Amino acid sequence: MRGKKRRLTAPSTTPWDQKSEREIGPAEAIVRACHRNMYRYRHAPASLDGEAEFFNAYTRDACPGCASPKIQSKGYDKNGMRRWRCRSCGKSFSPATGTVFENHKLPVADWTEFLLELFSFESINGITRANRRSTTTVPYWVAKLFAVLENIQDGVMLSGTVQIDEKLYPLAAKNQPLMPDGSKMPGGFSRSKICIGVGCDRRGSSLFVREGLGKTSGAKTMAAFGSRIAPGSKLIHDMENGHNMLVRELDLVSEVYNSKAICKLPDEENPLREVNRLCFLLELFLNSHSGFDRDDLDGWLDLFWVIMNPPTNKMKKVAFVLDRAMHNSKTLSYREFYKKKPS
Numbered sequence: 001m002r003g004k005k006r007r008l009t010a011p012s013t014t015p016w017d018q019k020s021e022r023e024i025g026p027a028e029a030i031v032r033a034c035h036r037n038m039y040r041y042r043h044a045p046a047s048l049d050g051e052a053e054f055f056n057a058y059t060r061d062a063c064p065g066c067a068s069p070k071i072q073s074k075g076y077d078k079n080g081m082r083r084w085r086c087r088s089c090g091k092s093f094s095p096a097t098g099t100v101f102e103n104h105k106l107p108v109a110d111w112t113e114f115l116l117e118l119f120s121f122e123s124i125n126g127i128t129r130a131n132r133r134s135t136t137t138v139p140y141w142v143a144k145l146f147a148v149l150e151n152i153q154d155g156v157m158l159s160g161t162v163q164i165d166e167k168l169y170p171l172a173a174k175n176q177p178l179m180p181d182g183s184k185m186p187g188g189f190s191r192s193k194i195c196i197g198v199g200c201d202r203r204g205s206s207l208f209v210r211e212g213l214g215k216t217s218g219a220k221t222m223a224a225f226g227s228r229i230a231p232g233s234k235l236i237h238d239m240e241n242g243h244n245m246l247v248r249e250l251d252l253v254s255e256v257y258n259s260k261a262i263c264k265l266p267d268e269e270n271p272l273r274e275v276n277r278l279c280f281l282l283e284l285f286l287n288s289h290s291g292f293d294r295d296d297l298d299g300w301l302d303l304f305w306v307i308m309n310p311p312t313n314k315m316k317k318v319a320f321v322l323d324r325a326m327h328n329s330k331t332l333s334y335r336e337f338y339k340k341k342p343s
């Protein structure tokens with residue numbers, strides 16, 4: 001039986017836990033009550049109305065462990081979630097098994113809230129602080145999100161009038177290459193920067209792809225855009241020689257501008273304004289998560305893609321991600337995550 005003295009985990013504690021109502025002032029009492037309510041809300045099992053219905057809507061026709069279609073319904077668990085048993089391997093499973101929600105380590109209500117904050121350009125530190133979440137939980141949730149979003153830009157196809165450009169983003173300070181004498185490289189040195197290919201078209205589709213270290217090349221531009229721009233499209237771009245192969249291979253109608261000349265134009269006359277704006281926003285976005293591990297750049301670019309592409313409504317974006325999470329078998333155990341990434 002759970003007694004009154006049950007040991008609470010650290011985030012729920014307040015300075016007044018050992019005091020009775022009469023021993024503390026009204027202001028202290030309200031702070032304590034708010035904190036406890038919030039904690040209880042966040043940790044209540046299956047706290048969310050409709051959560052079981054959400055999961056149960058994703059029915060199973062095969063075992064997530066061995067892919068056998070010989071599965072048998074086993075009714076519902078205590079939270080109202082469906083259960084099945086595999087007649088081939090004997091394992092029991094629910095609609096959440098094999099997804100990021102497995103074992104309820106990721107409450108849907110909490111994740112929904114977290115995604116809304118991320119889509120509002122909140123920083124990870126801000127999200128952790130604002131919700132008194134532990135500093136280990138939020139990076140783990142981000143990693144789960146990146147697993148769900150993986151390859152999301154594969155289906156992008158820019159067409160019609162397309163603009164492309166490159167954004168160079170610095171490596172983390174500790175990975176910056178040094179001069180032979182140990183001093184910092186001069187600022188403009190491109191090997192200390194990661195090249196990100198950015199593209200968009202007039203229908204509102206955009207694309208953000210890591211090209212590699214240093215400036216772009218024919219091969220890098222082809223790898224980034226070659227399968228993601230419809231052949232025969234019109235390409236508006238700067239005088240970067242690395243674009244020539246792309247224009248040739250995809251038979252694009254090329255419209256070239258001198259970036260030094262057009263940057264003096266007022267914004268509405270700049271033929272590359274849409275892609276320039278995306279580069280600018282991308283930099284703001286990456287800077288707001290500036291301490292991020294550059295190995296995770298692809299994940300951050302996928303997240304930025306979700307933020308910049310339809311649907312525009314943030315709640316619709318969250319619904320889109322939750323749906324993708326249920327259709328993707330991606331798990332990432334907490335232990336596995338911190339083995340790879342000691343905090």
Ligand SMILES: [Zn+2]
Pocket residue numbers: 063064065066067068086087088089090091
């Ligand atoms: Zn099985």
